[in-house]
Amino acid sequence: MSLQNYLNTPMGILYSEMGAFFSFSSExxxxxxxxxxxxxxxxxxxxxxxxxxxxxxxEFDKIKDAAIKQDIEDNGIDAIILRELSNYECFYTGEIEDCVEALKCYSITETQIYTVFNFHRE
Incomplete structure (x- = not known):
C-alpha cells in the first residue's frame, strides 16, 4: 500500500465537491x-x-496530513522507508535522493532513510 492508496477516495470526493478536474487538452x-x-x-x-x-x-492539505498519519499508523516508518527505497529502485542504483525527496512530506530524515537502506542492502 502506498500514500496514493490512502489519498484516492478522499481526493475523489474533494474533486467532486469542489468542481476540480484534470485536463490535458482543450477537448x-x-x-x-x-x-x-x-x-x-x-x-x-x-x-x-x-x-x-x-x-x-x-482541504487537500488536511487530507494529505490524515493520509500520512494513517500510513504511519498502519505500516510504521521503517516499512514506509523500505517501500519507497524499493519504489525508487534505490537498492539497484545505490542512491537514495529520490526516496529522500519523496518522503519529505513525512518529515522522515535522510539519516533515517540511510539507516534502513544500509540495514537492507545486500
Whole structure:
C-alpha cells in the first residue's frame, strides 16, 4: 500500500465537491468545464474553479496530513522507508535522493532513510 492508496477516495470526493478536474487538452477541458466558471491551474493538469481554490488547497492539505498519519499508523516508518527505497529502485542504483525527496512530506530524515537502506542492502 502506498500514500496514493490512502489519498484516492478522499481526493475523489474533494474533486467532486469542489468542481476540480484534470485536463490535458482543450477537448478534455471543454467536456468538463462549467460555463461561466473561471478555472485556476494548480499544476499537473489540475484545474479548480477560482472561487474554490483556497478551500481546495486547505482541504487537500488536511487530507494529505490524515493520509500520512494513517500510513504511519498502519505500516510504521521503517516499512514506509523500505517501500519507497524499493519504489525508487534505490537498492539497484545505490542512491537514495529520490526516496529522500519523496518522503519529505513525512518529515522522515535522510539519516533515517540511510539507516534502513544500509540495514537492507545486500
Amino acid at each position: 478534455q477541458f471543454n467536456k468538463k468545464k462549467v460555463e461561466n466558471t473561471i478555472y485556476v491551474s494548480l499544476g499537473a493538469g489540475l484545474l479548480v474553479p477560482k472561487c474554490n481554490v483556497k478551500s481546495f488547497i486547505e
